[in-house]
Amino acid sequence: MGDFAKQVYFLVRKIPSGKVVTYGQIAKKLGRPKAARAVGNILHQNNSSQIPCHRVVNKEGKLAVNYRFGGWRCQREKLVNEGIKFKDEKGVEFDSILKTSEVE
DNA sequence: AAAGTGACGCATT
């Protein structure tokens, strides 16, 4: 596992329940603003349920269609259980997205 | 070492 991947997991672990963060925010926070796509790849490889990767969405607040564990429905269900509200089928409300400045 | 992959994002239509 690469260094970058470790940093990604470190950050994802810190996302509080009831909030979500975007791929781009994570990339930016790690000093690689253009690596959003790579972040997605890394999470896709992840198998550990120790990491709350369901709390990561894209810039529009939408769920990843190819979510690893059981697809986006499963991801949606987890988020709903954590109190996240959806504006439509796959899109979370914008105010549930953590501000970049608040990402640890 | 080089090429292929894709949970992205921005600009352009």
Next chain:
DNA sequence: TAATGCGCCACTT
């Protein structure tokens, strides 16, 4: 508003 096109980049082969 939605749909492409394309650059990007860590990983894997």
